[in-house]
Amino acid sequence: MSQRVTIDPVTRIEGHLRVDVEVDGGKVRKAWASGQMWRGVENILVGRDPRDAWAITQRICGVCTTVHAIASVRAVENALQLELPINAQYIRNMIILAHAVHDHIVHFYHLSALDWVDVTSALRADPGKAASLAESLSTWSGNSKAEFTKVKDRLSGFVGTGQLGIFTNGYWGHPAMKLPPEINLIAAAHYLQALEVQRHANKIVSILGSKTPHIQNVAVGGVANALAVDAQSVLSVERLLAVKTWIDQLADFVKNVYLIDVAVVGGSYPEWTAIGRGFVDYLSVPDIPLDGKNTRFALPGGHIANGDLASFKEIKSHADAYFRDGVAESVKHSWYQGGKGPLHPHQGETRPQYTDFQDDGKYSWLKSPTFYDKPMQVGPLSRVLAMVAAQHQPTIDYATRALDLVSTVAKTKVGLDALHSTIGRHAARAIVCAVAVDQLATQWDLLLANMAKGDLKTFNKPTFPQGEIAGFGVHEAPRGVLSHWIVIADGKIKNYQCVVPTTWNAAPRNEKDAPGAYEACLVGTPVANPEQPLEVLRTVHSFDPCIACAVHVVDHETRPVVRVDPA
């Protein structure tokens, strides 16, 4: 007999996501992803000054504040066809990259590693053996026997108090937990070190963004940072040198700890390279612009059909009609008034119509986006595949390094195809993080070189025409393709829609009843114990869900997190 497992809410994510799976014969046969919060930020923006939209949209979410600010100003600039001073691009790029590095480190160590790492098992580890293993894999200075002994003692003390605190939601001792105690100890030590390292990325965002959380420096037309070679009160070379120090420390951790840990975990769970594949249609957009018009980029992006890299079609600019004309959203299975079929975001509507959870009807506050009528996977995996297809050498190098280590640990050859999986999405995130931290250093060099030429310009003033104009802003955010769509009439916002990464991935079934990415990837996932559906969480967490911006709060009552019913 099949069983229905309801996980509500999915924990260790931002926002409120419900996942239902039908389990039969120890495997997921059918899945539903349901955003449990209503998104209506679009309705707040109508009638406002387009120059204020970024400050409002960055309040949508507590995790991705900066990405909404960036997508929003890009949408308005696209509508105005406004070119930016190159310094503004470099400063925005550094904020984007530092934020992404922060986000990826925190996601792996603090939000999803506990799906794979059993902290209580680390208490049985031999710190000496752990140190020999870790030192054989990496030059990182925090891998000594003394360090691991210290961490083990600290964990013993913490677990001994009976209050697991931050680790409360782990499934300790679950049969799907397979890492040896030494690797668990190494991961736990790096969990703590990551807490120290992540602050460097956050400092970069706060220095450049003038405030954190919630950056204050972006503006339609550029950035509000005043650049100077010597003055103290502005973004000076002295402050930029401090930023460079933090970039170097981040690079050391990302390349010598994060990338290696992901490969070791991946190689220790080789069966997970065959789980969570789902559909293999991928979408990403180019980012880190190298000119004022968003036509040349450091990191390419585009569309890959059916997992075939040869099918790669590049998106060439942030005004590319191929992207603009391909996006539509269906509300057939979403709690909004519909009946008009999938709508392009410029025509998008956000009028709630709550029913109940209907398996074959409406069951989510998320809309269902498609690219030329097909659902897409977005996120680091989409980006890695696109960049490999575009022959982006740094991506190829880091992917090769990660997969070689996975192969060594797994004692079998693991190739690029293994990335189409639950554990592969984690590997892809580590690969893009390594690419991002190098690019962060490159953007720093470019900014300094341009300032040295005497160019300190950071802002081009926008002017709004009478009549109606429309634009869209795209950004390859940590979780994937983010797009903001704006219609401006006589200088005021007439329509505004955000199509966010988690909407692509956590989408309900679309107009043709085809499942969204989570739903497709969950099918076939093994479930050893329906009362403790750790495996389902592994696949969902591999996407790094962030539901807050996909939807908004309506209800948070105290309920049991997992419910198992006969289907």
Added chain:
Amino acid sequence: MRVVVLGAGNILLGDEGLGVRAIERLPLAYCLPACIELIDAGTCGMEMLEELEDLDALIVVDAIRAQREPGTLIRLVGEQVPVFFRTKLSPHQIGLCDVLATLELLARAPRYTAILGLQPQSLALGLELTPVVEAAMPELLRMIVGELGALGVHPAPREAARVT
């Protein structure tokens, strides 16, 4: 002495943002000594870790769902603080809750934590507070100042400051 007064909440959701609004208004109404840091946390999480390390006191200002009349002042201290996070009286506790749990793990948690706030009336979409919550905001500011006073910090009201 290091004290943080942290405004939590989503300003897009009406009364949900009352904590952030309180932080915006506090320095307009009172002269705050340098040992007090105000943080507009919104709904953020780990970005705040460093700011909240090794504090003498943390005062979180937030919308608190406690089944009371809208606009009622609520103060949670001591054993009620972990309960506040566990029972999800606030819809955006995930980030802040994780930060405080992490600070415990690092043995850098605030030595004293208080949660001050109001029972919200409406969490519907909008940038404005409801009139009943708006009317209670001056009282909430006085409550924050009272809490600071108990810690030995005495902010002066702005008018009085100008007279002296």
